[in-house]
């Protein structure tokens with residue numbers, strides 16, 4: 014039992030101890046948990062105590078970050094706005110007054126808005142405050158500060174003037190309270206009509222006028238084609254109308270009519286370049302109105318009412334007056350010419366036009382900025398250009414030729430040009446030493462032809478021949494007009510021909526044969542050229558030229574296209590005095606024979622200065638067809654050279670074949686090759702004919718009586734030149750050793766020239782002087798009698814033979830030297846002995862031939878130098894009773910060959926060989 018109890022006790026103890034142990038453990042755990050919780054609590058408390066500081070710091074950091082980003086963005090936007098404003102309102106539209114100067118916009122570019130002040134943002138660049146005006150709208154100023162408003166007006170006006178070409182902005186001032194005082198600085202503009210003041214009570218008239226302008230511009234300038242002048246300018250690069258800025262500075266309450274007109278201007282003005290800058294008058298609400306409220310030096314714009322604008326200071330008074338004065342001076346000096354390039358088609362459209370029905374090209378701008386066209390065709394066929402010296406005829410011809418040449422290819426159009434006044438400006442159309450280019454359409458250029466009317470005649474004859482050729486072709490093809498001929502003969506080359514004669518009255522001056530023939534040819538060409546595509550353009554500064562035509566109504570009637578330059582007289586019809594009031598560099602173009610209703614005014618661009626012209630010429634020259642040849646240049650001041658004469662180059666001895674290298678394509682009168690050794694005898698070339706082909710005047714020396722030449726006059730150089738050309742050309746037609754040249758010189762002044770010829774002729778030449786000339790005569794005369802065979806050709810070249818009268822008076826072998834000479838002249842040519850001799854006067858020739866009553870038929874041909882026509886009487890010049898129309902002039906001769914000529918032919922002696 015005790016055991017049981019003991020056991021029980023033991024078990025209870027064990028149980029209690031176990032329970033105690035586990036209680037202790039749980040207690041320990043609980044305590045540990047308590048500690049941990051207490052620690053967590055403490056840590057949490059500590060952490061909680063730290064939270065507000067950190068969050069605040071984070072918030073502050075974020076706020077600072079946002080502030081920085083905001084500032085940077087504002088800065089960037091302000092910078093961008095500033096740059097955009099500088100782009101929008103560059104130069105005069107936006108720069109500060111110090112250093113300000115006008116910077117007109119380029120053609121077609123919009124003028125853009127104008128700066129009146131700046132918008133200032135804290136810590137950021139300032140941004141220009143811009144106000145649109147020209148081409149965009151109107152500006153309305155308000156605010157108690159009248160001076161501040163007037164300063165803004167001055168700023169807007171000066172900047173507008175600076176953005177436009179001089180004269181392109183016109184101001185109309187209405188300032189009834191201060192009678193223009195607000196615009197006083199701009200007063201110099203009124204001297205050029207660029208500023209007009211309207212007095213008190215004139216507002217209605219001013220507004221009526223603006224409304225009229227708007228209506229006119231809409232009807233005639235925009236004409237439904239463009240919505241605004243701005244659009245027109247962008248499309249065409251032209252601005253035919255100025256901007257009109259009406260500055261209205263206060264006044265009475267507007268009447269109903271005025272209000273209505275003002276509303277119209279506000280609504281419709283901007284498209285037509287009519288603008289208002291207004292203070293003290295209400296403007297109706299309209300999107301084109303920019304409203305500026307001025308308070309002291311600040312302003313607010315209705316476009317961004319939240320931003321305050323710091324206004325620029327007003328422009329310095331001296332800047333306003335100086336600029337206005339300068340603009341007025343420039344405008345008073347005349348409008349700058351429109352550029353020549355305006356007359357040209359785009360490069361890729363050059364040479365695209367067809368001339369079958371006519372030639373049309375612009376010559377300048379009309380008052381509305383539209384091109385004024387000139388047409389040559391069946392109607393009008395020919396043109397007359399007139400204007401006093403210096404008014405721009407030559408320039409107009411350049412402009413017209415350029416505009417045509419850029420449109421029509423050389424296959425469609427050819428030019429022939431003749432300038433009777435001194436000067437060489439037309440020479441540039443031909444190939445020159447300095448500039449190898451030429452105008453591919455140009456076939457002939459005659460310059461310095463003022464004394465050589467024969468050249469004009471030659472041109473007219475050439476054109477008459479071309480007219481005949483065309484008329485024949487038309488007849489063959491049974492058509493009547495060029496356009497029809499071109500249709501039926503598409504392979505043929507039938508360009509229209511435009512022949513321009515500047516100072517053409519020179520051609521018709523005098524009452525001689527040249528003038529008569531020229532007038533006849535002109536009349537024929539004018540009448541029949543129309544249908545064959547040959548057009549005449551005659552220019553004259555001189556009323557006499559026109560009057561020369563006036564005597565021939567049939568001729569004048571054909572010139573239906575009239576172009577009158579400022580102050581031109583009698584080019585237009587009698588009651589049409591439009592040319593009298595023309596500004597500089599303008600022309601009245603009239604295709605109605607000068608009747609007033611046909612008037613069109615054109616502003617002519619500058620086309621004649623070297624740079625302007627040569628750009629076009631070089632371009633067209635590079636486009637020329639591969640076979641294009643340069644134009645023939647006839648320069649009346651130039652002395653031709655024998656070695657370069659095509660007819661000389663083509664000469665060769667009989668039997669020689671082929672042509673010498675570098676020669677022309679064909680001997681121009683067929684002389685050389687057919688002549689050499691042929692039955693017609695060799696040819697002595699004497700000088701260049703004044704014609705369109707640079708041919709040589711030649712005298713044939715067949716075995717026939719009278720084939721001798723007399724050179725008459727005292728001109729030593731000219732006489733030597735004629736004899737030298739004759740001898741050298743003859744020499745070229747004989748093989749060495751087959752012809753003799755005997756040179757006798759009796760004038761010491763001619764000695765050098767004669768000796769140089771002697772050297773050039775080499776072994777075939779013999780030299781004589783006063784000592785042995787009698788011997789030469791005797792020998793030659795005696796030689797003619799021997800045998801019947803003609804013997805080898807012998808040419809006697811006698812210089813100043815009249816000076817040998819003494820020596821030839823001596824008797825040798827039963828006859829005097831003069832008798833021998835007469836015998837040679839008489840009998841020589843049939844035996845191939847030809848005398849080419851220079852007598853220093855007609856009387857001396859007659860004396861050597863046997864006196865005034867002697868026969869002269871042994872002188873078959875002569876060249877007269879400084880000998881009056883009247884001296885060349887019937888004996889020498891059987892064609893006319895009183896001798897030829899010949900007035901001596903330097904380095905010219907009149908050549909007459911009885912065998913071939915009806916009238917004398919003017920020649921230019923060849924210059925001394927180099």
Ligand SMILES: Nc1ncnc2c1ncn2[C@@H]1O[C@H](COP(=O)(O)OP(=O)(O)OP(=O)(O)O)[C@@H](O)[C@H]1O
Pocket residue numbers: 350400401402403404405406407408409434554598599616617618619620621622
């Ligand atoms: N439309 C123009 N624009 C600018 N300058 C021009 C214009 N027309 C002519 N000129 C200039 O005026 C001057 C005279 O012109 P031009 O030689 O054409 O006159 P002209 O009537 O032919 O005179 P003249 O009969 O004396 O030769 C030249 O210097 C020329 O460059």
